[in-house]
Amino acid sequence: MSDYVEMRFGPRWTYISCVRKFVASFFMIGLADKERAEQISMAASELLENAVKYASEEEGYLKISIEKQNNEVDVCVKNHAEAQQINTLRREFALIHAGEPESVYLKKMEEAAMTEGQSRLGLIRILFEAGARLRLDVNDSEVSIHAIFPLENA
Amino acid sequence: MVAETLAPLTAEGLSIVPAVHDTKMRLTMSGTVEMRDPGEMLNPFWSRIDMEARNRSLQSVEVDLQDLSFMNSSGILTLVRWITKLKASAAYRLVIRYDRNVTWQRSSIPTLAKLAPNVVVPQEING
Numbered sequence: 001m002s003d004y005v006e007m008r009f010g011p012r013w014t015y016i017s018c019v020r021k022f023v024a025s026f027f028m029i030g031l032a033d034k035e036r037a038e039q040i041s042m043a044a045s046e047l048l049e050n051a052v053k054y055a056s057e058e059e060g061y062l063k064i065s066i067e068k069q070n071n072e073v074d075v076c077v078k079n080h081a082e083a084q085q086i087n088t089l090r091r092e093f094a095l096i097h098a099g100e101p102e103s104v105y106l107k108k109m110e111e112a113a114m115t116e117g118q119s120r121l122g123l124i125r126i127l128f129e130a131g132a133r134l135r136l137d138v139n140d141s142e143v144s145i146h147a148i149f150p151l152e153n154a
Numbered sequence: 155m156v157a158e159t160l161a162p163l164t165a166e167g168l169s170i171v172p173a174v175h176d177t178k179m180r181l182t183m184s185g186t187v188e189m190r191d192p193g194e195m196l197n198p199f200w201s202r203i204d205m206e207a208r209n210r211s212l213q214s215v216e217v218d219l220q221d222l223s224f225m226n227s228s229g230i231l232t233l234v235r236w237i238t239k240l241k242a243s244a245a246y247r248l249v250i251r252y253d254r255n256v257t258w259q260r261s262s263i264p265t266l267a268k269l270a271p272n273v274v275v276p277q278e279i280n281g
Binding site (some may be wrong): 013016017020034035038039042045046049052053102105106109110112113114118119121122125128129130 | 186188189190224226227228230231234235237238256257258261262265266268269
């Protein structure tokens with residue numbers, strides 16, 4: 001059986017917390033698995049934070065869809081982004097998939113501590129801490145990032 | 155008497171209450187860290203705590219997270235910065251108390267401790 005939720009809204013930071021809490025409650029009920037529900041809601045929150053930070057200002061919305069189907073949950077956040085941000089994202093994907101997740105996470109933490117600015121720890125956190133698979137789809141200026149969670153007892 | 159530098163921090167859904175007992179400081183955190191740039195508020199706060207711990211020659215600073223329901227990756231980075239500074243010039247032990255029933259705490263804190271195992275002690279509660 002499939003469950004599907006979709007929300008579309010302007011890139012406002014204050015919405016993120018409320019979406020995170022909704023996603024956690026929804027999957028707490030739907031999966032009856034607190035740990036998975038909290039991992040999924042953490043991933044949704046981190047992806048939305050990235051989307052709000054790096055979305056193009058010209059296309060002023062982002063979309064989150066969550067689908068539970070075929071023994072997995074797919075959290076997808078879509079937004080429009082400038083070419084430079086898309087290139088940065090591609091490099092980031094290559095980097096976080098270039099080694100064992102915990103080592104990459106620790107290395108990125110050490111690097112982030114030495115530089116000013118954004119943490120850029122969100123994606124590797126989803127990969128390592130939540131145990132999700134990540135996929136990046138780009139269609140012109142539209143970016144979709146999927147965090148895919150296997151379900152043991154779906 | 156509580157020194158000015160140990161004033162609590164309360165802002166944007168987060169509260170941190172410091173208290174010193176003998177050679178130990180305890181910081182009790184509650185609420186959430188999910189503001190856009192937590193470093194603006196937390197980096198200077200952790201720096202003040204670090205300076206206070208050094209000035210008082212404290213043996214340990216204990217950060218109690220059990221009532222902190224969520225921390226985003228930018229918030230985690232503030233702890234990474236503190237740990238990195240402490241690792242470079244160790245002066246006290248940083249004990250991080252976390253609740254194993256809170257998923258983000260159980261997954262984030264033991265990993266953070268691996269950054270500096272000689273000075274950071276993860277302490278699991280509700281085990």
